Amino acid sequence: MLHCSKFKLDLSRPLIMGIVNVTPDSFSDGGHHLDTAAALAHAQQLLDEGADLLDIGGESTRPGAEPVEIQQELDRVLPVLEGLRGAPVPLSVDTRKPEVMRAALSAGAAMINDINALQQPEALAAVAASDVAVCLMHMKGDPENMQFEPNYQDVMSEVMTFLRMRIAMVQAAGIARERIVIDPGFGFGKTLAHNIALLQGLEAFAGLGVPLLAGLSRKSMLGAITGQDVAHRLPASVAAALLAVQRGARIVRVHDVRATADALKVWNAVNGVTG
């Protein structure tokens, strides 16, 4: 079970987190969700397609992206959260900023997805003072510089050590194990070879004792493998999500919920998962 305030998610089947971007420059959505109404319509579509959670993001973490001002991020995310109040699934907010976390928690968010793994003390305190879930992601560097010659002695052991330390740190701050999810952070300061090594070793992360989330949807590593641009990465994304689940991921963060849901139905049927 994953505790996301009033929601208790059953992880006996793999879950789908649908991505709701509220950024004008998102590489994947081409800026179609500039306004709240469009983001809300998109969120509703993902719910209809079978999303088990929604991840709402107002800051582009595209490699090389400029940081977004706090107020701008609030202006993007809060109206969408308000508009989705009472939604049947937990609402996650993808943010690194403690101010945005606090406002999102007040507006009913049930999960914080922090690509910075709560390394800012105020971010840790904000989540610790609530009863929401948190996703702790590994990133090497910052979005502004992370794809500039990322390098590791051993990417698996470095990411494992980081996530193990963050799990211990957030637990020490009072966040129960049942509220924690981890994520190796595909594409965040990683070359194609690093991403493949992480995917090959994914089962080790699943062994850290908290649910594992994987975000591979439409990412450039899939473009590098298939030669497809971002508009044509659906088949590769579905394959990657299924591969991640097969290797222990319990939540997949995706743009294409319906296609992923169908793939996971096949996986569930073969693995004796019902319901």
Ligand code: 7PM
């Ligand atoms: C531009 C480039 C826009 C990259 C968006 C992205 C993850 C995440 C993102 C992930 C978790 C994307 C990324 N990716 N949060 N946020 N894990 N936990 O492709 O892999 O969606 S943003």
